Structures are given as C-alpha cells and as structure tokens.
Amino acid sequence: MALIEVKGLAKVFQVDGQMVEALAGIDLAIEEGEIFGVIGLSGAGKSTFIRCLNRLETPSSGTVLVGGRDLSTLAREELRGFRRNMGMIFQSFNLLSSRTVAGNVAFSLEVAGKGRAAAKARVAELLEMVGLSDKAGAYPAQLSGGQKQRVGIARALALSPKILLCDEATSSLDPQTTSSILALIGDLKSRLGLTVVLITHEMKVITEICDRVAVLESGRLVETGRVIDVFSSPGHPTSKKFVESVHPSFDQLLRGSFRPKGRLVRIFYVGETVTEPLVYTLVKRFDVEPNILQAHLDVISNQTSGTLLIDLAGQSGAIDAALGFIRTSNVSFEVLN
Numbered sequence: 001m002a003l004i005e006v007k008g009l010a011k012v013f014q015v016d017g018q019m020v021e022a023l024a025g026i027d028l029a030i031e032e033g034e035i036f037g038v039i040g041l042s043g044a045g046k047s048t049f050i051r052c053l054n055r056l057e058t059p060s061s062g063t064v065l066v067g068g069r070d071l072s073t074l075a076r077e078e079l080r081g082f083r084r085n086m087g088m089i090f091q092s093f094n095l096l097s098s099r100t101v102a103g104n105v106a107f108s109l110e111v112a113g114k115g116r117a118a119a120k121a122r123v124a125e126l127l128e129m130v131g132l133s134d135k136a137g138a139y140p141a142q143l144s145g146g147q148k149q150r151v152g153i154a155r156a157l158a159l160s161p162k163i164l165l166c167d168e169a170t171s172s173l174d175p176q177t178t179s180s181i182l183a184l185i186g187d188l189k190s191r192l193g194l195t196v197v198l199i200t201h202e203m204k205v206i207t208e209i210c211d212r213v214a215v216l217e218s219g220r221l222v223e224t225g226r227v228i229d230v231f232s233s234p235g236h237p238t239s240k241k242f243v244e245s246v247h248p249s250f251d252q253l254l255r256g257s258f259r260p261k262g263r264l265v266r267i268f269y270v271g272e273t274v275t276e277p278l279v280y281t282l283v284k285r286f287d288v289e290p291n292i293l294q295a296h297l298d299v300i301s302n303q304t305s306g307t308l309l310i311d312l313a314g315q316s317g318a319i320d321a322a323l324g325f326i327r328t329s330n331v332s333f334e335v336l337n
C-alpha cells in the first residue's frame with residue numbers, strides 16, 4: 001500500500017458567498033521513499049492540496065490516508081501526534097524573527113515537551129545536518145535566503161518525521177541556491193529515509209529532484225507519471241508548456257527569422273541511448289542532412305537525458321526513411337513542422 005493515498009479529494013472555499021473550487025477531485029498515491037512533485041500555475045490548488053495532506057486544511061470531500069490511516073477519523077490529540085510525522089517547509093520560511101537560529105529549531109522540540117538538555121543536543125545535531133552549526137546564535141535577519149531555508153529544514157526535521165512537505169520551498173531563492181537546497185533535500189531524503197512531497201511552479205525543480213510528478217490545473221490532475229516520461233512525452237498541453245519552460249521554446253525559434261530547410265525533429269534520449277551516435281547514423285545510412293539547432297543534456301531524476309532539435313533536410317523519400325529509422329531506435333521524438 002502506498003504511504004499516502006488521496007481519493008476524490010475536493011476542497012471548496014466560500015468567499016463572499018461565492019464558491020471557489022480549489023480542488024475538484026484528486027486521486028493519487030505517493031509511495032514511501034519517493035520524491036513526489038506537484039506542479040501547477042498560481043491558483044491551481046497546490047498549497048490547498050499539500051495542506052490537506054497534514055490536515056492544516058479540512059477537505060470538503062474525499063479521503064487522505066497516511067500509512068493506511070484516514071486522517072478524518074483522528075481526534076484532535078491524535079492528529080497532533082500524527083502531525084509530528086510530517087515536517088513542512090515554506091516559501092517564506094516562516095521563521096520567528098525574535099529567536100536565534102537555534103531557538104527557531106528548538107521551538108517544535110519545546111512544544112513537544114522535550115527536556116532542555118535533550119533539545120539542545122538535538123538542535124546541534126540538526127544544525128550540523130543542514131550545515132549551519134556556525135550560525136546557531138544568529139537571528140533570521142542576519143541570514144541569506146538559502147540559510148533561512150536551511151533553518152526551516154532543520155526545524156521541520158526536528159521531531160524526526162517520515163514525511164517532508166515542501167510548499168514552494170525554493171521559489172524565493174536564486175537558481176544556484178535553489179539547487180543547493182534541492183541537493184540538501186535529496187541528501188536528507190536518502191540519509192533519513194524520508195518521503196518528500198514537493199510543490200512548485202518550476203519544471204526545473206521537478207526535473208532536478210523528483211521521481212514522479214503530478215500536473216495540477218484548476219484543482220484537477222491533468223497528468224501523473226514518472227518525471228522522465230512526462231518530460232520526454234508530455235501528454236497534456238499544460239504539461240507540455242512546463243516542459244518547454246526548461247529549454248527555450250521551439251515555437252520561439254520558429255517565430256524568429258529562422259526558416260527550416262526540412263523537417264524539424266525534436267528527439268529525446270534517456271540513459272544509455274544518450275551515447276548512441278544517432279545523428280551520425282542518419283548521415284551515414286540515409287541521404288539526409290541533419291542540422292543540429294539545439295542540444296541539451298539534462299539530469300532528470302538522476303538519469304542523464306538529452307534533447308536534440310534537428311532540421312532534417314533532404315529528398316522527401318530520404319527524410320521518410322530517416323524518420324522511420326528514428327522511430328525504430330530507442331528514443332522519443334516528435335516532428336514539429
């Protein structure tokens with residue numbers, strides 16, 4: 001059984017007598033030990049979704065099972081105990097400005113009634129884990145965004161939860177700091193055996209760290225799958241837009257003065273096939289001229305992948321034969337014109 005099972009989850013808000021349907025029936029299962037990403041535009045319902053997982057938000061209908069337990073059946077006291085199993089980090093860090101770094105991390109330990117000495121040792125351990133031992137006495141205002149999020153992570157993990165929920169945890173950070181925070185989350189996941197649910201509006205974040213992804217639009221899941229599969233062949237226009245956001249869009253290229261000589265082919269390679277000399281084979285075996293317009297190497301869910309955009313010129317028969325060959329090789333491809 002999956003660690004988190006969401007069935008028919010819906011949430012309707014009443015705003016000035018108007019109904020706002022934030023979630024309109026979500027079904028998904030998150031397996032233990034995976035990093036599961038949810039991507040969507042602003043207002044798609046991402047925060048509402050993640051808040052339903054730890055019941056900061058009460059669903060209007062549907063169920064959320066965590067470790068087989070239906071959260072709606074938990075009494076208030078039980079729910080409090082249950083929430084210790086889920087740490088959460090936020091875009092705005094939500095640190096207490098009047099407390100030091102150590103004081104912020106100690107907060108949840110104090111609330112949980114841990115003794116002073118035990119709390120102090122645990123705080124030191126957590127700060128070491130996130131690489132902030134030297135900042136224990138600093139105040140949040142003295143920290144960079146990345147350092148603030150490290151404090152957020154230490155605080156979220158204070159009570160040794162099995163699940164880490166991340167609500168746009170890197171959205172206010174620059175790309176380099178984003179990568180370092182994502183690397184830290186990935187590392188802690190492996191070391192501590194965490195299951196991570198991460199929501200974001202950035203496809204780059206998903207490709208950098210997630211195993212699977214769900215695409216959320218207007219409260220509905222429009223696609224769910226392995227990141228590498230969604231990246232190589234997105235099955236919904238919204239997913240496609242997110243994928244294209246990682247690399248400059250091909251549409252943009254066509255809108256410029258560039259005119260292709262032949263067929264524009266976008267090829268996506270994964271893993272071993274990256275090393276296959278596909279373009280070389282095309283030239284050698286078919287009477288075509290593949291002009292490479294764009295080439296990217298990416299690491300998606302720890303697998304190397306490549307995206308290649310070629311302008312395949314030649315006689316139409318030769319082009320068709322070349323496309324036939326690409327079809328039989330172990331790559332995904334799409335003809336764009």
Ligand SMILES: Nc1ncnc2c1ncn2[C@@H]1O[C@H](COP(=O)(O)OP(=O)(O)OP(=O)(O)O)[C@@H](O)[C@H]1O
Pocket residue numbers: 013014015020021022040041042043044045046047048049201
């Ligand atoms: N407490 C609330 N009261 C009323 N409406 C709400 C509330 N929380 C969310 N909504 C509405 O529900 C919808 C989904 O909001 P939500 O915050 O879940 O989106 P989001 O995907 O997290 O967006 P963002 O990327 O901007 O954070 C929006 O239309 C929002 O206005």
Ligand SMILES: [Mg+2]
Pocket residue numbers: 046047048168
């Ligand atoms: Mg949000």
